[in-house]
Amino acid sequence: MIQLRNIRKTYGKHSVLNGINITVEKGDVIAILGPSGSGKTTLLRCINFLEHPNEGEITIGEVAVDCKHASKKDVLALRRKTAMVFQHYNLFKHKTVLQNVMEGLTVVQKMPAEEAREISLLMLAKVGLTHKADSYPSQLSGGQQQRVGIARALALNPEVILFDEPTSSLDPELVGEVLTVIQNIAQEGVTMIVVTHEMGFARDISNHIVFMEEGRIIEEGKPQDIFNAPKEERTKQFFKRFTNEWSYSI
Amino acid sequence: MQLDISFIMTAFLEILQALPLTLAITFVPLVIGFGIGIGIALIRLYEVRYIHRVAGFYVSFLRGTPLILHIYIVYLGIPMIFDRLSAHFGWGMNSSSIPLIIFIFIAFSLNAGAYMSEIIRSGILAVNKGEIEAAYSIGMTTRQAMWRIVLPQALLISLPNLCNMFIGLLHGSSLAFSISLLEINGKASIVASTNWKFVESYIAAAIIYWGLTLIAEQITGLLEKRLRTFAKGGVA
Numbered sequence: 001m002i003q004l005r006n007i008r009k010t011y012g013k014h015s016v017l018n019g020i021n022i023t024v025e026k027g028d029v030i031a032i033l034g035p036s037g038s039g040k041t042t043l044l045r046c047i048n049f050l051e052h053p054n055e056g057e058i059t060i061g062e063v064a065v066d067c068k069h070a071s072k073k074d075v076l077a078l079r080r081k082t083a084m085v086f087q088h089y090n091l092f093k094h095k096t097v098l099q100n101v102m103e104g105l106t107v108v109q110k111m112p113a114e115e116a117r118e119i120s121l122l123m124l125a126k127v128g129l130t131h132k133a134d135s136y137p138s139q140l141s142g143g144q145q146q147r148v149g150i151a152r153a154l155a156l157n158p159e160v161i162l163f164d165e166p167t168s169s170l171d172p173e174l175v176g177e178v179l180t181v182i183q184n185i186a187q188e189g190v191t192m193i194v195v196t197h198e199m200g201f202a203r204d205i206s207n208h209i210v211f212m213e214e215g216r217i218i219e220e221g222k223p224q225d226i227f228n229a230p231k232e233e234r235t236k237q238f239f240k241r242f243t244n245e246w247s248y249s250i
Numbered sequence: 251m252q253l254d255i256s257f258i259m260t261a262f263l264e265i266l267q268a269l270p271l272t273l274a275i276t277f278v279p280l281v282i283g284f285g286i287g288i289g290i291a292l293i294r295l296y297e298v299r300y301i302h303r304v305a306g307f308y309v310s311f312l313r314g315t316p317l318i319l320h321i322y323i324v325y326l327g328i329p330m331i332f333d334r335l336s337a338h339f340g341w342g343m344n345s346s347s348i349p350l351i352i353f354i355f356i357a358f359s360l361n362a363g364a365y366m367s368e369i370i371r372s373g374i375l376a377v378n379k380g381e382i383e384a385a386y387s388i389g390m391t392t393r394q395a396m397w398r399i400v401l402p403q404a405l406l407i408s409l410p411n412l413c414n415m416f417i418g419l420l421h422g423s424s425l426a427f428s429i430s431l432l433e434i435n436g437k438a439s440i441v442a443s444t445n446w447k448f449v450e451s452y453i454a455a456a457i458i459y460w461g462l463t464l465i466a467e468q469i470t471g472l473l474e475k476r477l478r479t480f481a482k483g484g485v486a
Contacts, residue, residue, distance in 0.1 A: 080389035090380035094480050104388035136480035
């Protein structure tokens with residue numbers, strides 16, 4: 001179980017997160033939606049301390065960290081419980097696809113190379129890239145790179161995978177392949193927190209939607225409730241555009 | 251005065267005897283300076299408490315003064331310190347027993363370290379920040395991320411500049427003659443004045459330096475090509 005309690009983050013005087021509370025159960029797929037600048041990505045990056053929250057408490061499994069007094073050891077412990085998929089993939093450019101996926105297993109989890117290799121190849125098979133194992137990231141398309149990023153995260157077998165706008169920098173044509181892969185993993189019961197602008201995707205894969213604006217959670221609930229019958233005025237306004245788009249496309 | 255073409259060849263062969271010394275004066279400081287450079291670059295990047303100021307001063311001072319001065323200060327200063335320490339601790343040794351080349355190694359290494367720290371620092375800064383975040387996200391420590399992800403890429407980025415550094419040191423090694431070490435330039439001066447053939451001797455020396463530089467460029471080119479296999483492809 002993952003618990004975020006009263007997470008606050010400020011940059012100087014500018015307050016980005018104003019006390020966020022979220023509980024994620026094992027197997028949950030949480031989608032965080034909201035307009036640009038609402039703090040979605042910052043929240044996600046606070047969970048693995050790529051941004052240091054100023055206040056709050058993060059609990060992942062048996063690791064509980066008081067953000068204000070987080071030590072290096074705490075941060076490392078949180079990072080070893082999580083994995084992240086980035087908007088810009090962030091693969092290690094000087095390593096092959098297979099090495100990218102193995103890196104965390106051999107270096108961080110100290111797994112013997114042979115075992116790490118097996119697991120990594122299994123993960124690459126899951127994202128459909130076994131044939132690219134010996135390629136370098138620069139030889140792959142954006143969609144393929146992102147799938148490697150997903151395999152890298154999956155290999156670690158983390159408590160939760162954090163997706164930071166995984167399709168935002170992809171060609172429209174390549175979005176589909178990445179979404180399909182994420183959907184497949186979601187069905188396997190991997191716990192995920194997904195920040196995305198793909199509304200339809202969020203609705204289809206998540207079992208809980210969090211709508212944020214200005215560093216606050218405005219509304220949250222089951223996808224069908226949020227999409228079809230939002231309670232808050234701001235949420236209605238936000239999803240109106242989306243539902244309209246759908247009616248146009250028919 | 252007529253140019254004695256054939257003497258250039260004679261001088262060339264004679265001066266070539268000084269090649270090992272020149273190479274030693276180039277390579278030893280290159281290696282030591284590289285170590286110093288990485289250390290200083292990391293200290294300055296991570297702003298290690300107190301010592302990063304010392305490191306900053308070191309780089310600023312060494313880059314702000316000419317190499318020939320470093321040679322003089324080391325050559326004249328170290329014996330003073332050495333003799334005083336020797337007297338104090340009763341080592342029973344005199345600074346005159348220190349081989350000349352040691353002073354050159356020290357002066358050149360300090361000089362090269364200052365320049366290389368800046369080369370390596372800029373290389374480290376050029377590595378994609380996202381990859382460092384990715385390294386952290388899979389649970390690597392700062393040290394693991396630095397050694398496994400950042401430095402290999404940073405050094406590759408720095409390779410052309412490090413090659414320049416090598417060339418600079420190679421040519422700088424001619425200053426070792428100022429404390430009467432007979433490297434290529436020194437040897438050329440001797441050959442020149444004993445035979446009264448100055449231009450010929452110096453042309454011969456120039457050819458040797460140039461040849462070494464060409465070889466260095468070739469090796470760097472090959473190295474870059476080999477190590478850069480991962481950058482092939484071209485799909486963004």
